[in-house]
Amino acid sequence: xxxxxxxxxxxxxxxxxxxxxxxxxxxxxxxxxxxxxxxxxxxxxxxxxxxxxxxxxxxxxxxxxxxxxxxxxxxxxxxxxxxxxxxxxxxxxxxxxxxxxxx
Numbered sequence: 001x002x003x004x005x006x007x008x009x010x011x012x013x014x015x016x017x018x019x020x021x022x023x024x025x026x027x028x029x030x031x032x033x034x035x036x037x038x039x040x041x042x043x044x045x046x047x048x049x050x051x052x053x054x055x056x057x058x059x060x061x062x063x064x065x066x067x068x069x070x071x072x073x074x075x076x077x078x079x080x081x082x083x084x085x086x087x088x089x090x091x092x093x094x095x096x097x098x099x100x101x102x103x
Contacts, residue, residue, distance in 0.1 A: 027046040033048070037058045048073060
């Protein structure tokens with residue numbers, strides 16, 4: 001029986017790859033996130049700031065770990081490593097883009 005993540009590397013702390021750190025993170029009642037990591041979205045709400053590479057500004061690019069883990073937003077706390085949402089994001093991350101047919 002094949003699991004949904006059989007084509008992706010196993011999810012462990014040492015092999016997380018932080019795929020979820022490319023998702024938009026809305027800040028609702030998060031007061032502890034350092035201001036340098038907060039941005040306003042086009043509707044006037046607050047989100048975690050992302051850098052030009054599309055990854056969260058709080059992500060350490062060398063270790064792929066959150067630099068504000070103890071102060072991370074509630075939505076990040078609710079996103080559990082290895083759960084169905086994590087597996088879905090990892091599957092998309094590791095799926096190569098569809099090739100376009102040339103006429």
